[in-house]
Amino acid sequence: MGLKNWALRKSLWVYHANTGACNNCDIEVLDLLTPRFDVERFGMLLVGSPRHADVLAVTGVCTRQAQPRLQECYRQMAKPCIVLAIGSCANGQGIFAPAYHMGTPVDETIRAVDPNAIIMYVPGCPPKPEAMIAAVAKAWELIKTL
Amino acid sequence: MKFLAIIGTYVAAGVGSLAIGMAAKWYDRKVTAMVQYRKGPPWYQPVADVLKLFYKETLMPSTARGTGFLIAPAVGLAAAVLAAAMLWAALLNPGVSFVGDLIVVVYLLVIPPLMTILGASASGNPHASLGASREMKLILSYELPLFLALLVGVIHGGWKLGLGDMATAQQAAGTALYSLSGILAMIVAILAMQAKLGQVPFDQAEAECEIMSGVYVEYSGPPLALILMGRAVLMATLPLLLIVTLWGGLEPTGLGWLAFVGKFVLLLTLVTLIRNTNPRLRIDQTVKFFWWGLAPLGVLAVVLAAAGW
Numbered sequence: 001m002g003l004k005n006w007a008l009r010k011s012l013w014v015y016h017a018n019t020g021a022c023n024n025c026d027i028e029v030l031d032l033l034t035p036r037f038d039v040e041r042f043g044m045l046l047v048g049s050p051r052h053a054d055v056l057a058v059t060g061v062c063t064r065q066a067q068p069r070l071q072e073c074y075r076q077m078a079k080p081c082i083v084l085a086i087g088s089c090a091n092g093q094g095i096f097a098p099a100y101h102m103g104t105p106v107d108e109t110i111r112a113v114d115p116n117a118i119i120m121y122v123p124g125c126p127p128k129p130e131a132m133i134a135a136v137a138k139a140w141e142l143i144k145t146l
Numbered sequence: 147m148k149f150l151a152i153i154g155t156y157v158a159a160g161v162g163s164l165a166i167g168m169a170a171k172w173y174d175r176k177v178t179a180m181v182q183y184r185k186g187p188p189w190y191q192p193v194a195d196v197l198k199l200f201y202k203e204t205l206m207p208s209t210a211r212g213t214g215f216l217i218a219p220a221v222g223l224a225a226a227v228l229a230a231a232m233l234w235a236a237l238l239n240p241g242v243s244f245v246g247d248l249i250v251v252v253y254l255l256v257i258p259p260l261m262t263i264l265g266a267s268a269s270g271n272p273h274a275s276l277g278a279s280r281e282m283k284l285i286l287s288y289e290l291p292l293f294l295a296l297l298v299g300v301i302h303g304g305w306k307l308g309l310g311d312m313a314t315a316q317q318a319a320g321t322a323l324y325s326l327s328g329i330l331a332m333i334v335a336i337l338a339m340q341a342k343l344g345q346v347p348f349d350q351a352e353a354e355c356e357i358m359s360g361v362y363v364e365y366s367g368p369p370l371a372l373i374l375m376g377r378a379v380l381m382a383t384l385p386l387l388l389i390v391t392l393w394g395g396l397e398p399t400g401l402g403w404l405a406f407v408g409k410f411v412l413l414l415t416l417v418t419l420i421r422n423t424n425p426r427l428r429i430d431q432t433v434k435f436f437w438w439g440l441a442p443l444g445v446l447a448v449v450l451a452a453a454g455w
Contacts, residue, residue, distance in 0.1 A: 040187050043188070
């Protein structure tokens with residue numbers, strides 16, 4: 001059990017899903033891979049396919065168009081996996097909440113598929129890369145209890 | 147008893163190549179990080195990756211043909227380990243090599259890419275089928291130059307097709323690499339190795355940001371772990387092939403071992419540096435590069451070698 005958790009903690013692969021973000025959060029996510037933050041120190045990689053991923057990094061408000069696609073993305077991931085809702089929009093749709101084209105917020109969208117999904121919230125508009133690393137550090141503590 | 151010895155050799159080669167391959171994978175990622183002024187992953191990173199994948203769920207796409215999809219990574223890994231076992235046997239004990247085992251090794255080394263194509267085609271994903279077609283073109287393009295380069299080693303080894311004979315002959319009569327034809331052959335062989343490992347200028351089959359890891363797009367959990375292991379073993383095996391055929395093999399002395407490790411690390415470093423300093427080519431550019439660029443160079447090397455240069 002300990003080995004399983006250790007391996008998952010040390011090798012979180014991230015799939016990045018944009019569900020209608022303004023691209024500001026996405027730029028901050030990419031910052032994590034630059035020499036300044038370099039999350040590969042913790043074994044984190046950006047992967048191309050949700051099938052390979054352990055972390056679903058969601059940015060954006062989750063529009064009606066994106067909602068079923070985000071759910072499909074989550075279904076395609078091998079469990080156990082973690083969802084990172086990055087930015088004010090992904091946390092609670094931000095200032096766009098009353099707009100006409102909104103789906104449900106990211107956490108509700110994911111919970112409609114899997115009520116027990118692990119969802120981490122990273123507030124900020126956009127959140128700093130440090131905040132995202134802090135969220136991942138909290139996720140490690142959570143994985144220990146899995 | 148003979149049977150047990152064979153099984154023992156196979157298991158030892160598997161475990162050993164896996165360990166070396168994991169270390170090589172880490173080295174590759176660490177050097178990449180250093181090139182990019184990053185810190186890079188810790189030394190246990192490839193082990194953690196594979197372990198994690200073994201504990202994860204195996205997802206089966208609804209469009210996939212299950213048997214081919216799941217068996218392909220295992221067969222690819224098994225073939226790579228068998229090739230590694232034959233190369234190590236020839237390196238450590240040139241006497242056990244049999245006539246024509248070079249051909250068998252080259253044949254075995256074609257199986258992992260073929261299995262990649264099989265698995266990708268069985269997964270029923272359009273990205274994977276695109277990757278599979280690219281992988282096919284890649285095999286067609288790099289195999290001929292690789293054969294030509296190995297042929298130079300055969301000629302320098304006194305027209306012998308046994309790996310053990312080649313290494314022994316080169317240790318006696320001078321290494322193939324330290325001649326004009328040998329240098330040309332080595333250049334061709336290193337670039338073919340790059341393509342066989344699927345590293346960056348020739349990674350069209352995966353093309354992460356273009357077709358979402360292409361051939362591997364539908365794999366998850368243990369099958370993906372087998373793929374990673376197969377690639378690690380291949381990374382530990384291909385430099386061996388080059389060292390045996392073109393660079394004098396392994397002399398069983400202390401200094402010989404040191405030289406061997408140096409050659410191995412140098413080849414790995416070259417692969418990593420080529421991968422870090424080049425953009426991905428288009429598949430048509432790759433085919434042109436191998437057929438019109440490297441194949442004539444390989445022919446030239448063979449002619450020079452036959453002429454005694």
